[in-house]
Each structure stands twice: as structure tokens, then as C-alpha cells.
Amino acid sequence: MPEPTTITAAAGFIRTGDLTPVELLDQCVARIERYEDRVHAWAYLDLEGAREQAERLTAELKTGQNRGPLHGVPVGIKDIIDVFDMPTGCGSKGWANSYARRDATCVERLRQSGAIILGKTVTTAYASFDPPVTRNPWNLDRTPGGSSSGSAAAVACGMCLGALASQTGGSITRPASYCGVYSIKPTYRRVSVDGVLPLAPSLDHVGAMANCVRDLAILLQPLARTNDDPKDSPPVPYHYESELSNEMYHDRRRRLSLLPGFPATAVPEMNTAIATLRKRTDSSLPERTETNRWEWNELPLPPSFSDVPRFQHLIMAVEAAAYHGERMRRHPDDYPPNVRRLIEMGLSTPAPQYVRAKQLMEHYREESEPAFVDNWRTFLTPAATGPAPSAETTGSPAFNSPWSYTGLPTVSLPVAWTADGLPLAVQLTGERWCEDDLLAVAAMLEADIGFERRPLPL
């Protein structure tokens, strides 16, 4: 029996009848049984409910109905996102048994597309920075990153083939990067946050993780908003998966811009990995052919970009304080130190500073995108400062938070291994609303660099 680890492969086997949703679920459950006691990716599991969903979806296939590539695919949902009649624990003690009375919009969309909701994946407390119980499956002493810790670890272990995650600073890209999985943080507002615990509404994004770029396109498709509020709706989403093989733009898409002035610093290993990537794909190399040569350049960032990380953090702190401040005062024991510090910072921030931070944000989001020059539409930056650090932290969001602030879409993908066997990833940033372009670029890069997947050392 085939044992696919990507949604793309699973959908193929399910389509041809070589695998049923029930069999696919059994494989995921077997991996949960094998790894979960060491990895702790799940806050809540509903294996009985998942089995019923799998049986129903298997029966549907027998009647000839196939809902598409997510039909029968087990997914995990970050535990700040509502799933009907599962608790939305939010990494909180007080809310640990808060059953949701309905699905969040994003969950409802996945369910309608045939995904099997396996359970809730561990989040750091309130999607902030305090180390969670989850461990990095590539090294149990390391952090999986945060705040979407469980989603990244579960996908890395194949406990589920895709997962929903969310990002306010670097909570999608960073854990995906540390765990060696692929991620997409769509454009701000592309995916509804209805039914999702807010951390900072101006910055909160829902996104997804999986084991290849095509899987991200498949997951984004039902999530992308089309009709919530007609007067305020983002541009209509493309059919992302077919856009991956749209050859019309391939030349234009094989162009990557580095951002030398980026206000964050990576470890030497990460810089080496990117330099190697550039060396191996550069169009000036004789061995690159017409169809796989990449052009690289370096783009200057506007001077104001150096304010971005600080402003992002300020907005996050202030809006987190607006939501949590009163509750933290009443239930201090339910706020671990890092989120407490964030909220305290927010509580003591003078409002005019917040106004200025928001003004620059609006400038970046609406008035100008000065860095997109001609057809240089994709930035490449490290997905994190380096490999996963110790489990006493959740790592630094320094390379991600600017994209939460600008709201530009990002895709991250693993590109190399450190000497001690930890994955390193890069992050591509695209134009607002152009997740189609961005995913196509990412898929071509994925294909051209031939990243070597490894078995888990567990």
C-alpha cells in the first residue's frame, strides 16, 4: 500500500483507488501513536470522529463523488481556531475546556473540501512566545518554533498531511522552517480570521503548512476569501494549483531579489545555504539550461523599513493588551512570562506611538510597494535566523515579522541541512494578493534545487 506524505501524492492514490481515506487516516494515526508521546504536537485529538469522517468520505468515493485533492486528507487545526465541539484551548489553562459551538470559517471551508479534521495542534499560550510542550521532531532538545508549534511538528511527522496555522509576528514561517516543512502566510485578509482567537487583529493571518509547495496551493484554494463582504473583498483568488504549471510566466518568475538592507541577521550557516542556492541556480552558470536558470539581483529597501520590526512588535503588544489586559489582571496565573511581558509592554505604550506604527503600516500596505521593480516580483530572505534553537525559547521572528506588518504573502521552503541534521529554510515574499505567482515561483525553486528529504531521526 502506498504511504504518501504529501497531499498531492495522497490525492493521486485516492483518485486511482490505490488508497482509501480510511487507509490514509490509519497511516497518520500510526505515526501519531509512534511519535506523539515524544513530540507532543496535539492539544486535542478526535480519532473516533476522524474515523467516521474517513468512512463517510470513503463511501462518497464509492458513489463516484470526489471533492478534489483534499478529499480524505487528515489535517490538524491550530488550537486557537474553532472546530465545532472540540475545545479551543488557546494554550490557556482557563480556556482548556472551551468547546467551540461552530467551525471557524477556514475550518468550514476545509471540511467542505473533504479534509478530515483530526484534532487541534498545540499553540503557545495565546499564540505568543512562551515555549510550548511540543518538541522539534528533528531533535527533541530543540524548539519546533512558535506559535504554530504543533502544526509544524505534526506535519513534519506525517501525523497529518496539512495543518492550519496563524501568524502575527513569525508564527507560521518560523515553526515551518525549524521543522523542515513548507508554509504559506497569505496576504493580509486573504483568509478569514472569523472564529480565530485574536492576538493583534491588524497583523493576524491564517495560513497553512504541508510537505510540498503544491500542497500549499491545494490548501489555500478553499481558504482564500471570495465573498465575505462584497464591498471589502480581496481580489478573486486564482486556481492556485493550475497556476503552478502555467508556463506563460515561467521566465519572468525565475527572478529572485535579495534584500541586503533587511533589518535582521542570520547565522553563517543560513547565509552559506542561500549563497549556495544562488551559486547553484544562477543563470550565468554554464550548466543551467534555458528552463532552469534563475536571475538574482539585490534590491534596496526603503529607509523606513528599518523601523518595521520595532513597529510590528509595538502594534502586536498594544493590540494584545487591548484584548488580554483586563483578563490578565483578573487571572494573572493564566499568563506565562513572555506573553505577560508583551501585554505589559502594550499597556505601557503611549498611544501616539501606536498611531505612528499603524501609519507606517498603512503606508506599506496601501500607498506604495516601492521595492517591486519591473519584473523582480519575488524577494528571497532567510525563513529564520538559523536552525531551531533550544526548546527553552521559540526562536526569533525577525525575518518574518516585517511580512506580517506589510501584509505581503510569503511562502517558506526547506533548502538545506545543518551539519547536525536540522533543516534550514528560505522565505519567498510576493506581491499583495498574488499568491498564485508566489506559489508558482516557490514550486519552480523547489523543483530546481532538489532538496533532499530525510527520514525522521526519531
Next chain:
Amino acid sequence: MPEPTTITAAAGFIRTGDLTPVELLDQCVARIERYEDRVHAWAYLDLEGAREQAERLTAELKTGQNRGPLHGVPVGIKDIIDVFDMPTGCGSKGWANSYARRDATCVERLRQSGAIILGKTVTTAYASFDPPVTRNPWNLDRTPGGSSSGSAAAVACGMCLGALASQTGGSITRPASYCGVYSIKPTYRRVSVDGVLPLAPSLDHVGAMANCVRDLAILLQPLARTNDDPKDSPPVPYHYESELSNEMYHDRRRRLSLLPGFPATAVPEMNTAIATLRKRTDSSLPERTETNRWEWNELPLPPSFSDVPRFQHLIMAVEAAAYHGERMRRHPDDYPPNVRRLIEMGLSTPAPQYVRAKQLMEHYREESEPAFVDNWRTFLTPAATGPAPSAETTGSPAFNSPWSYTGLPTVSLPVAWTADGLPLAVQLTGERWCEDDLLAVAAMLEADIGFERRPLPL
């Protein structure tokens, strides 16, 4: 120190400084301490939080800020309505610790108006028909009615001066009637149901209870929707409280229509009470003056009205099954017998029957309001079949469910006592969106009949 039992009176004392929000809260808390162990009106109380709110609102007054008549008024919220960081228990065992991550829209509006959220009032399981723990304060062997059992009992005891309630069949009017308090079920869609557990979305209404008609106007004001969805918004609400004293329409408003063909039967005591009411207010009586004479007539109902109770029940059953069916299958122990029967009925209802029931409903809601003739704009019917029955039931919604179905606004008010000291109430039904008219009629009736309030027998 004054001890007001209405919002109107409390607002007056707070305005003049004769009473502070903290003192008013203390009075409510004293009544909770006195009655709650026998009445069981509350599913959750946050006395510490209420005290903080009261202190803040007392301090606001000292700076000259008065938010209006709800400033510092303790209210109860039916336990199917979300209040931030209180559980929304829904009368369910499984959901008993489901803390809400935000206020329902209706709660947010009350809070902004200065109301103090005291806690959550007992609901029957899932706002259906199973007898709750709450007892009727006029006779502890009787039911307070359902499903807004705790709201009615708490207001009757003065544990809070107003409460939010909800109605799908007769869940606002019936308990208010049994407990001798005043209630409003506004026009369908007048008050947002965002953040409220659905029972049957086509029929679900949020409304309020209090101790006089003017209090209902005060409570409705912030709740009435104005701006949720501009293209689909109800007519702009009036300023209900000032409309009460708009003398321009008084003549036209002192007209009540009885509905002889109404498809429900009341006990003789109730019919006597209404006959007495008519006799005492009829314009033909010599002792009635120009300013307090009422005209009465009898209006025929259209023949299709006889289908209404059955169709209302069918829609409720089907939509409850759509929401709860799957969960009941998985958690049968969390569904007591009456709601179980309702859901089972829904599950076994052929869909075309539902379509026909909805079609007649749309007809009543949109196409015609044949019974409103000339200036005969207010119907008077019993608010319940009689006084509160034994605590083994929650009573019959027969007089109320047609108004949930047609969506017309209703106000109920106590008008008489039975020989053994239980309140009897009538229900006024008005034109769609015309809660202003309806409240004005109810206030005039309240003033003219001089209903004698009694002390609780507890």
C-alpha cells in the same frame, strides 16, 4: 437609601446621586444571597467582576459622565449568549466550561451603555424544553417557564434589574409571564444573534426582560440593530423611550384587537383576566375619560394561521436537528429527553414539509400582514395558556410560537393574579419593525390597568 426595582427608577436615583452603581449592585447581591439557594436562577456569577464594573461606573459618574439609563444597572445574560471570559454553558454538560473569547454583539452593546454584567442566567438545555434547575419565585413547586428560565426568575427576584433572553418558540414571553415580569421579543432580526447559540436560526430572537415597560424600551435601545450589514439592515430604530411619551399617536394607539381564531386555548382564569381588562378599559364605559378609554375589537385571522403552530414546531425541529443532530449521535448523554425528541423529530422530517413550512413563514413575514386593518395595529392575546404549571414541565409556548414564526414584535406584561398568588400576563403584538408603537401601547396599558405588584412570598 432608595431600593429601586426598575431600571427607570434606578436611573433616576443614580442621576440625582441618591444611589451609586456600587450601592445598587449591593442591593442585587443581597437579593441573590437571600433567594438564590432556592430559586437557582444563575448558571454563573461574577460578583467580583461586577463589583469592579460598578466601581468604575461609580467613578465615571464622579467625573460627570453618565452613559444613560443603563449606567450602573446590573443585568443577567441568558447562558446561551457569549460574555467574554464567562462560560457559555448552554444548559449542556459537555459545554459547561466553554469560556467565551468575546462578547456577543448584544452583550457588547449593553456593556457600552453602562450595564453591569452580573453573570449568566440558567437556560434549559440548548434553549429547548427540558425542565431546568430554576424554580418559580412565586411558588417553588412551579416552573419559571423556559427556556429563558433564569432570566425571568432573576428579574422577578430583583437579583438584577434587567436580563437578556431569547425566543425560538415561546422562550421569552412564557417565562416572563410565569414569573410576573415584563418582556419584549422584538421583530425578527431587530437584534443581532451574533455570539448566541442557535436553536433554529429562522426563528431565533434575542430580547429582554425587566420590571416595567419603560425598562424594556431602555434595554431595547442599544440592542436594536442599525449597522451590521447596510444592504440588509432593518429600518433605523426610534428612540424608544421618548416615543413612550409621544402624545401625538395616543388616540390611535389605545386600540386593541382580540384574535378569536387564535390556534391556542387558555385556561378560564386567563380568559376572565382578559375579559376583566376589557371591561375595565372599554371606551363605552362612562367612567373612562377621554384620555384613558380603550377601543377593543375582534379581528379575524387568515385561514392559513391554523397551520402556524405546527409549522413553527417543524422548522424548529428541523433546524435544531441540522445543528445538533451529529453531536447528539456522538454525545447522546448530553441531550435530555425533550430536546432529544425535538431533534429526532427534525431528523425524520421529510424536507418538502420543511420547505412548505418556510414558504408560509416567508408569506407571513414579507408578503402580507392581512390582520393589520386601518389603525388596529395591536393584537392582545394571552401571554401563556395560564399561570405557571408544575416544575416538571416548562409550560406551553402555544400563544407565543406564532409570533416567533411571523417574526412580529411582542411585549408581555402581567395583568392579574390567580387565586393562589401566581401572575397572569397578556401579550401585545405589533407591526413589523414598529417596536416604538408597540412599547407605547404597552406603557399606556400598564398605566391604565394599575396592576398591583406584590412582595415575593419567599
